[in-house]
Amino acid sequence: MKKIHIIGIGSYWGDDYAGWYVCEKLVASTKLQTLPKSGICIEKANHPSMALTLLEKKYPNVFLIDAVHSGQAPGLLHQLHPLQHSIQIHSVSSHGLGLGETIEIANSLGYLTDNLTLYGIEVGDINPLQNGLSPNIATACQRLVTRFENIFSTLAKQ
Amino acid sequence: MTRKLAIKVPMLARVEGEGALEINIRDNKIKKLQLQIYEPPRLFEKLLVDRSCDEVLDTVARICGICPVAYQMSAVQALEQAFHYQPNDEIGMLRRLFYCGEWMESHGLHIHLLAAPDFLGYQSALEMAKYHPDVLERGLKLQNLGNQIVALFGARSVHPVGACIGGFYKAPTDSAIATLKQSLETALPLAKSLVTWAASLDLPDYNHPFTYVALTHPHEYPMNEGMISTSNGLSITKEAYQTHFIETQTPHSTALHAHLDGKPYLVGPLARLNLNYTRLPAHIRNFAAQAGCVFPSHNMFHSIIARAIEVYYCCDEALRILNDYEGRQPICDKYTIQAGIGFGATEAPRGLLWHRYEIDPKGLIKAACIIPPTSQNQARIEEDLKQTLNAHGLDQDEAAIKQLAEKVIRNYDPCISCSTHFLDLTLSRQ
Numbered sequence: 001m002k003k004i005h006i007i008g009i010g011s012y013w014g015d016d017y018a019g020w021y022v023c024e025k026l027v028a029s030t031k032l033q034t035l036p037k038s039g040i041c042i043e044k045a046n047h048p049s050m051a052l053t054l055l056e057k058k059y060p061n062v063f064l065i066d067a068v069h070s071g072q073a074p075g076l077l078h079q080l081h082p083l084q085h086s087i088q089i090h091s092v093s094s095h096g097l098g099l100g101e102t103i104e105i106a107n108s109l110g111y112l113t114d115n116l117t118l119y120g121i122e123v124g125d126i127n128p129l130q131n132g133l134s135p136n137i138a139t140a141c142q143r144l145v146t147r148f149e150n151i152f153s154t155l156a157k158q
Numbered sequence: 159m160t161r162k163l164a165i166k167v168p169m170l171a172r173v174e175g176e177g178a179l180e181i182n183i184r185d186n187k188i189k190k191l192q193l194q195i196y197e198p199p200r201l202f203e204k205l206l207v208d209r210s211c212d213e214v215l216d217t218v219a220r221i222c223g224i225c226p227v228a229y230q231m232s233a234v235q236a237l238e239q240a241f242h243y244q245p246n247d248e249i250g251m252l253r254r255l256f257y258c259g260e261w262m263e264s265h266g267l268h269i270h271l272l273a274a275p276d277f278l279g280y281q282s283a284l285e286m287a288k289y290h291p292d293v294l295e296r297g298l299k300l301q302n303l304g305n306q307i308v309a310l311f312g313a314r315s316v317h318p319v320g321a322c323i324g325g326f327y328k329a330p331t332d333s334a335i336a337t338l339k340q341s342l343e344t345a346l347p348l349a350k351s352l353v354t355w356a357a358s359l360d361l362p363d364y365n366h367p368f369t370y371v372a373l374t375h376p377h378e379y380p381m382n383e384g385m386i387s388t389s390n391g392l393s394i395t396k397e398a399y400q401t402h403f404i405e406t407q408t409p410h411s412t413a414l415h416a417h418l419d420g421k422p423y424l425v426g427p428l429a430r431l432n433l434n435y436t437r438l439p440a441h442i443r444n445f446a447a448q449a450g451c452v453f454p455s456h457n458m459f460h461s462i463i464a465r466a467i468e469v470y471y472c473c474d475e476a477l478r479i480l481n482d483y484e485g486r487q488p489i490c491d492k493y494t495i496q497a498g499i500g501f502g503a504t505e506a507p508r509g510l511l512w513h514r515y516e517i518d519p520k521g522l523i524k525a526a527c528i529i530p531p532t533s534q535n536q537a538r539i540e541e542d543l544k545q546t547l548n549a550h551g552l553d554q555d556e557a558a559i560k561q562l563a564e565k566v567i568r569n570y571d572p573c574i575s576c577s578t579h580f581l582d583l584t585l586s587r588q
Contacts, residue, residue: 011316046316049267053302056295097271101284108287109295 004155005059006042006148007051009066009099014130015074015123015137019065020044022119025145031152039155048102055102055111062113065144066099067137068120075136077143078120083112119144161185161553165560177574179563180410181543186552193540193567195411197574203526211237211323211495211521218513218528219317222573224267227260227308228506229528230321231382232513237323240500240517243493248483249325250382252311255479256321257381257504258472259307262300263315264507265427265465265472268571269356270297273462276565277359293355296348300469303345307476310334325490335480342477349470350445356466357449361459362565366545368456368538369421370429373505379437379471380430382504387433388418389454396503399512405529413533413574422537425509426570427464428455442471458542461569495521506531508571532572539570 006026008019023044026032032040041059045051051064068078082103097105099118106112121140133141163183176197182190202221206214218233219226231253238245245253271283274293280286287294305315310330312318320326330338373384374393387393394402405414417423432454435443446453446467453464495517502513509531516525546566547559 046314049298050302050305050315053298097283104284105287105294108284109291 003059004040004061006063007045007054009045009051011046013128014126015134016067016126017133018067018121018137018141021141022065022144026148029149031149034156048099049097052102052106055106060113061115063117065119067123072122074122074124075140076122077140080118082118083116183552188544191543192410195413195574199412206523206526208522215321216319223316224264225506226317227256228511231504232502232511236500236502236513236515240498241493246487248487251479254381255476256311258476259304261507262304262469262472265469266297266301269465270294303341324493329489339480342473346473349473352466353470354449356463357451364546364549365456369423370432371423371425372430372433374433379434380505396501415537416534422541424538425531425534427468428461431464535570542566
């Protein structure tokens with residue numbers, strides 16, 4: 001079985017929780033239990049630079065999940081392949097590393113394989129005081145959970 | 159022929175927060191130089207008023223995503239002083255360990271992602287990563303280890319929530335301590351190589367006299383306690399801080415400037431190391447000396463070496479604390495709320511962080527004053543810019559002056575968001 005690394009980036013601040021939510025649902029999924037534990041690694045990172053250190057594990061298949069804000073309808077699910085397409089996802093942060101920089105640096109450090117997929121969950125303005133996800137973001141996250149569970153089922157048959 | 163040069167950097171890159179620089183030069187003389195901080199005031203001191211003392215630590219942690227532990231440690235020291243509460247020795251050591259994590263995380267970030275590109279000749283860490291992947295990888299590992307330590311006690315590395323008046327909400331598990339010890343042992347060679355690497359950098363050679371200020375302690379390298387000491391020989395208690403250090407407003411900054419007896423001064427790693435070099439363990443001093451480090455230093459660009467030595471020290475100190483930790487004393491002691499005034503002074507990664515709180519008999523905050531390192535360093539940064547640019551030569555071309563000026567500012571690792579808590583508003587109605 002091909003090893004899979006799923007990294008959710010997020011926080012408890014409103015819809016920024018999306019990446020963690022998906023990871024927590026996957027860890028609790030019964031479909032995950034059908035797979036050998038050594039084959040899949042699901043981890044949460046609270047900022048992109050932490051994801052960078054997790055990427056050092058160099059799994060052959062890597063999925064990054066993060067809330068993104070591109071101005072499109074909240075709840076939209078983006079599926080991107082950062083190493084195959086030129087994607088402008090640079091951070092506006094002046095101090096920390098954004099996701100775009102994280103992927104570029106991980107690539108420079110030789111941490112990435114060709115099979116890197118970024119799932120971006122489109123969110124609106126983040127309200128840090130909001131308790132839990134907005135309904136449309138929760139629905140998008142659940143769609144992503146189902147997509148991963150289908151991958152798990154396929155892997156279990158191999 | 160009259161030469162006029164107006165240099166404007168509208169948005170400083172690779173610093174935290176929003177600031178700008180404006181320099182006017184005429185006939186090779188600086189006519190105007192302003193580090194302009196235009197980040198909006200964040201009013202934390204006012205937000206705390208009438209809130210319970212229990213809310214202070216989690217609130218002040220939100221001041222900074224890079225150095226939240228520092229804000230928590232200065233605040234908890236002040237509140238516990240007001241309550242006449244003395245934490246047990248083990249809590250004191252665990253707080254020191256918590257602080258080691260933050261220094262490693264903050265210094266690791268600054269050295270490798272913000273400062274190193276300046277000294278290796280790259281525009282950004284991204285560009286640098288292609289040619290010096292090993293340097294960046296080392297930095298990220300050390301930074302991440304610092305984050306792990308903060309998360310062990312704070313439940314998360316950004317804006318941690320594990321510290322409280324009296325100690326911590328939760329003790330670390332034996333397995334978490336064992337894992338951390340192993341990680342620190344693995345990281346020690348990396349930290350040592352960081353010192354060697356920093357000492358080998360071709361740093362600009364500008365030596366100027368300046369005053370520096372840091373905590374000093376009779377037995378340890380200062381983090382959580384000590385006297386406030388200066389290179390001029392002054393040594394005062396934290397309660398006496400405001401009799402010597404005065405904050406004033408300037409039109410070009412939303413952060414207050416601070417002066418010691420009317421003059422700019424430096425806080426931060428270089429100030430700390432200059433005043434406390436002999437408090438480092440002998441094996442670290444010997445290692446630094448073999449790498450060619452000489453302290454005290456009056457070259458501000460040696461700050462990166464000071465940070466590297468502190469990363470090594472934090473690795474070493476964290477291991478020492480974990481080896482000594484027995485977990486026999488309560489992780490959080492009981493205390494009694496009472497009215498009072500408390501002061502806190504600890505060493506944030508960027509330097510001295512001073513707090514003062516007035517508390518009423520119900521434990522509500524009636525007044526708060528927070529003086530962060532970056533606001534203390536503002537006047538010193540402007541002074542350094544004048545000294546360094548004059549030494550460099552104001553007849554140089556504009557791009558070279560601009561590049562050096564930005565390098566000087568970044569060398570202080572300014573945290574502009576931290577510095578803008580307060581706005582003294584005078585409203586006049588007619």
